[in-house]
Amino acid sequence: MSEPVADVVARGYDRLAQAYAGLEDGVEWPRLRRLRELLARLPQGSRVLDLGCGNGVPATAEIAKRHVAFGVDVSPRQIELARQNVPDATLSVGDVLELRYEPGSFDAIVAFYTFDHIPRERLPEMLDLMRGWLADGGWALFTVEAEEQVDTVAKWLGEPMFFSSYDAETSRRLVAEAGFEIVDAEVEEQLEGGHPVSYLWITARRREEER
Numbered sequence: 647m648s649e650p651v652a653d654v655v656a657r658g659y660d661r662l663a664q665a666y667a668g669l670e671d672g673v674e675w676p677r678l679r680r681l682r683e684l685l686a687r688l689p690q691g692s693r694v695l696d697l698g699c700g701n702g703v704p705a706t707a708e709i710a711k712r713h714v715a716f717g718v719d720v721s722p723r724q725i726e727l728a729r730q731n732v733p734d735a736t737l738s739v740g741d742v743l744e745l746r747y748e749p750g751s752f753d754a755i756v757a758f759y760t761f762d763h764i765p766r767e768r769l770p771e772m773l774d775l776m777r778g779w780l781a782d783g784g785w786a787l788f789t790v791e792a793e794e795q796v797d798t799v800a801k802w803l804g805e806p807m808f809f810s811s812y813d814a815e816t817s818r819r820l821v822a823e824a825g826f827e828i829v830d831a832e833v834e835e836q837l838e839g840g841h842p843v844s845y846l847w848i849t850a851r852r853r854e855e856e857r
């Protein structure tokens with residue numbers, strides 16, 4: 647592929663932001679239920695980063711109700727919408743693989759439906775970054791698509807979009823190898839515009855440093 651993946655994804659979401667928001671019409675995806683379970687474990691005012699936050703609804707907005715919300719997305723259009731939807735959050739445009747936060751900056755990091763858009767061979771690097779940004783014992787909640795997809799650009803919602811994922815067992819193993827204690831790992835199907843799609847949902851904690 648000649649064009650950087652992040653550019654394909656950013657342009658795609660700039661154009662399909664509205665169509666994406668309509669995919670959930672009439673159904674409720676598992677993210678809000680799972681996010682609420684996670685947020686209930688955190689003391690009020692915890693620092694929570696939402697990677698690939700999209701337009702900020704519903705996840706970043708839910709975080710901002712009781713916590714200090716941070717959101718990053720590679721699509722300027724999505725961040726423009728997120729700024730309108732969640733004015734209290736700290737939001738920025740960026741590629742999640744290029745972010746550089748201080749170690750231990752966050753009490754929890756979430757990423758919903760984001761990692762299917764980064765090359766799968768970079769998933770270990772992504773997990774390593776997340777682990778570094780989390781405080782000891784910090785929480786992570788994220789999805790990866792459960793079906794294997796070799797790096798590909800396909801038309802999705804009328805725009806070229808990049809997809810990539812390992813099978814669920816490989817992704818789960820990579821999370822454990824990255825220094826996370828897996829608290830829960832479950833494949834759950836959801837309807838996207840009437841089509842069933844399965845995601846592996848991971849809830850994990852940063853393992854404490856050994857002394």
Ligand SMILES: C[S@@+](CC[C@H](N)C(=O)[O-])C[C@H]1O[C@@H](n2cnc3c(N)ncnc32)[C@H](O)[C@@H]1O
Nearest residue numbers: 659698699700719720721741742758759760763
């Ligand atoms: C399927 S949408 C999910 C949006 C939101 N998390 C949600 O729950 O609806 C994926 C989002 O991830 C963003 N994204 C994909 N790859 C990214 C990357 N490398 N860096 C930052 N954002 C990325 C896209 O721009 C898009 O807004």
